[in-house]
Amino acid sequence: MNLLPKRKDKRVAFWQWFEANDQLYYELPDDKMEKLFYQLDKKIRKVNQDLSWEFSGELIDGKRKFVVSADGIVESFGDVIDLVQAAPALPHFDIVPFRQASDSEVSVESNGLRLTMDDIFYSHEVGAETKLIHLDLYIKGLTAENEEEYISLAFVLLDTAIGEYNVGMHIGEISFGRYKYNRDVKPLDKLKELFKETENAAH
Secondary structure, X not given: OOOOOOOOOHHHXXXXXXXXXXXXXXXXXXXXXXXXXXXXXXXXXXXXXXXXXXXXXXXEOOEEEEEEEOOOOHHHHHHHXXXXXXXXXXXXXXXXXXXXXXXXXXXXXXXXXXXXXHHEEEEEEEOOOOOOEEEEEEEOOOOOOOHHHHHHHHHHHHHHHHOHHHHHHHEEEEEEEEOOOOOOOEEHHHHHHHHOOOOOOOO
């Protein structure tokens, strides 16, 4: 006879905690925001250390969007899907798996450096066997000194262009270079045209 208590499912435990605190996360009072974000980060990483999250700054139809992400780590995509599917009905939140593609004008910054979609161009080829899309990305102003920051920012904009799921599941190798008025390249925001049939594959 097994008398050991059953360990609570991590996903269930997370949502029970969040549901008990959802009003605070819906309102996000300024004087408590830092502490609330710290607690949420700590709790969601108990499900999987790779998981992260984002909230919409503005309410959409009276709800706050709650994005669960794996930060592009494909091995953790399953845990993102499982956690979102385990979510209870939360009237104040729309729970969304993965960072979604967006048509909004977006800029990203790090250490005083700034990139927009207009700063990145691409060319591509499709792997004959894998069918993965291999990208060559060309970034305006890329140098050896700013390469690390610019590449990190470029990945954020890549998620914005086609969505985190597509980046993880359908993109193969990515190379980076400086944009020098290269011929036969397209602006990054045109990349979504390759994914019209797959961008909702995670849902």
